[in-house]
Amino acid sequence: MSPTTPKIAIVGAGPVGLTFAAILHRNGIKSTIFERESSATVRAQGGTLDIHAETGQQALIAAGLLSEFWKVSRPEGEATRIVKRDGTVLLDENENQSPQPEDQSTAGQEEAQQEARGRPEIDRRDLKDLLIAALPKETIRWGKGIASATPVPGSTQWILNFLGQSADENQKDKEAGPYDLVLGADGAWSKIRPLLTDVRPLYSGVTALDVWISPENLAERPDVARFIGGGSCMMMDEDRFASFQRHSDGSARCYACVRTRRTLGGEPPLARELLQLSEEEVKSLPGGEVDWKDEKVRERFLDTQFAGWTKEFRNAVLAMTEQPLLRPLYMLPVGHRWEGRPGVSLLGDAAHVMTPFAGVGVNVGMVDAKELAEGIVEYVRGDRKGGEELAKVLRKYEEGMFERSAKDAEFTFKMMELEFQKDGCEKMRDIMTGVQPPA
Ligand SMILES: Cc1cc2nc3c(=O)[nH]c(=O)nc-3n(C[C@H](O)[C@H](O)[C@H](O)COP(=O)(O)OP(=O)(O)OC[C@H]3O[C@@H](n4cnc5c(N)ncnc54)[C@H](O)[C@@H]3O)c2cc1C
Numbered sequence: 001m002s003p004t005t006p007k008i009a010i011v012g013a014g015p016v017g018l019t020f021a022a023i024l025h026r027n028g029i030k031s032t033i034f035e036r037e038s039s040a041t042v043r044a045q046g047g048t049l050d051i052h053a054e055t056g057q058q059a060l061i062a063a064g065l066l067s068e069f070w071k072v073s074r075p076e077g078e079a080t081r082i083v084k085r086d087g088t089v090l091l092d093e094n095e096n097q098s099p100q101p102e103d104q105s106t107a108g109q110e111e112a113q114q115e116a117r118g119r120p121e122i123d124r125r126d127l128k129d130l131l132i133a134a135l136p137k138e139t140i141r142w143g144k145g146i147a148s149a150t151p152v153p154g155s156t157q158w159i160l161n162f163l164g165q166s167a168d169e170n171q172k173d174k175e176a177g178p179y180d181l182v183l184g185a186d187g188a189w190s191k192i193r194p195l196l197t198d199v200r201p202l203y204s205g206v207t208a209l210d211v212w213i214s215p216e217n218l219a220e221r222p223d224v225a226r227f228i229g230g231g232s233c234m235m236m237d238e239d240r241f242a243s244f245q246r247h248s249d250g251s252a253r254c255y256a257c258v259r260t261r262r263t264l265g266g267e268p269p270l271a272r273e274l275l276q277l278s279e280e281e282v283k284s285l286p287g288g289e290v291d292w293k294d295e296k297v298r299e300r301f302l303d304t305q306f307a308g309w310t311k312e313f314r315n316a317v318l319a320m321t322e323q324p325l326l327r328p329l330y331m332l333p334v335g336h337r338w339e340g341r342p343g344v345s346l347l348g349d350a351a352h353v354m355t356p357f358a359g360v361g362v363n364v365g366m367v368d369a370k371e372l373a374e375g376i377v378e379y380v381r382g383d384r385k386g387g388e389e390l391a392k393v394l395r396k397y398e399e400g401m402f403e404r405s406a407k408d409a410e411f412t413f414k415m416m417e418l419e420f421q422k423d424g425c426e427k428m429r430d431i432m433t434g435v436q437p438p439a
Contacts, residue, residue, distance in 0.1 A: 016348030017185030036145030156387030215250030236424030
């Protein structure tokens with residue numbers, strides 16, 4: 001180990017790994033992120049994230065990026081509609097939105113951009129772009145996935161094993177290490193987690209059909225745009241949940257969720273089971289696979305799983321013809337923890353993946369990034385050095401993270417229970433209007 005600064009490898013350039021690297025960079029500490037995907041744009045980046053004042057925004061302050069965040073986030077994206085399956089509108093925050101009085105002075109604008117407030121939405125792509133732009137180009141090694149890490153005998157350091165490389169190639173690869181810290185920010189199916197625990201994410205019992213409509217197509221469908229409103233639209237019923245979200249580029253997305261089981265674990269249902277296809281129908285599938293791009297398939301999904309729901313909902317889902325994907329949702333057990341190991345730890349979904357039903361996942365992960373980065377900064381600036389001292393930094397971070405994330409995981413689980421109830425819409429309206437406290 002260098003006498004002052006540990007050599008740090010971060011696995012995964014998701015929002016959490018990037019936030020962590022950005023906070024370190026702001027404090028003059030170098031790190032390297034190894035990302036499996038070949039670029040930031042290789043894959044559609046999914047929906048929007050609401051970044052909370054007391055958590056996610058605090059991490060952006062630590063990275064010096066809050067004012068940049070305000071330039072691309074969408075406070076209007078907070079406007080929510082709650083609609084029952086029969087089309088009754090229980091809440092429409094779009095109706096109450098009056099233009100905010102603007103402070104035209106430069107000083108006023110600058111002050112507003114330094115302030116953490118509310119829960120504005122930001123597209124996942126915009127958040128990642130913001131963080132990537134804050135890092136030196138060489139920080140991220142795109143297209144270099146990690147298969148595992150191996151401890152260096154007799155030390156607290158680790159060697160990285162790259163995906164798709166032979167042992168020989170790995171040995172010759174100068175980027176393999178050794179590293180003083182290997183931090184897994186590689187999401188739900190982390191390759192670093194098995195170094196710390198055998199626990200794997202469990203199927204939550206919920207599967208979502210994820211569909212998207214491009215800006216051009218949404219512009220042609222004012223009925224769908226009206227139904228969603230300026231931010232998001234939620235619908236809830238027994239064992240069913242749907243969420244529509246607007247994006248900053250003028251597109252929109254829907255997650256139409258089916259709760260197929262009320263217990264955790266086991267295998268998620270196959271597409272053909274959700275569609276209730278007969279043996280004959282399965283045999284006639286081209287290539288034996290369900291094609292979600294086929295409108296008839298999506299109609300069948302709505303007929304079998306969302307029968308009797310209002311036409312506005314049906315029309316909106318059917319209008320979303322692009323990027324259809326069936327997503328089983330997974331979670332780690334609430335309160336999951338592990339015994340610490342020197343030189344290795346986890347952040348974000350790798351540490352505590354939750355279902356999205358409380359909208360807190362990325363926020364909890366960004367706090368992980370802030371707390372661990374601050375611990376490392378303190379270590380680098382302090383007098384006490386060495387592998388054991390660094391292990392104490394990890395241990396302190398993990399103890400705080402276990403406690404924090406267990407509360408969020410429990411809250412998320414309760415919200416999932418609430419949102420899949422017959423009177424979920426009424427309960428959510430009461431929470432959002434302050435009649436009831438959150439779960
Ligand atoms: C449908 C849905 C909706 C959601 N909505 C919200 C919301 O509104 N609000 C909210 O707070 N949270 C939400 N979440 C949760 C949020 O998306 C996650 O908590 C967040 O993305 C976690 O960030 P992360 O960086 O830890 O992991 P990820 O975003 O999963 O990023 C992990 C990164 O690691 C890379 N990677 C994976 N394996 C390897 C490997 N072996 N080697 C190298 N790189 C690797 C991946 O390519 C990826 O870039 C939602 C989740 C889902 C599924």
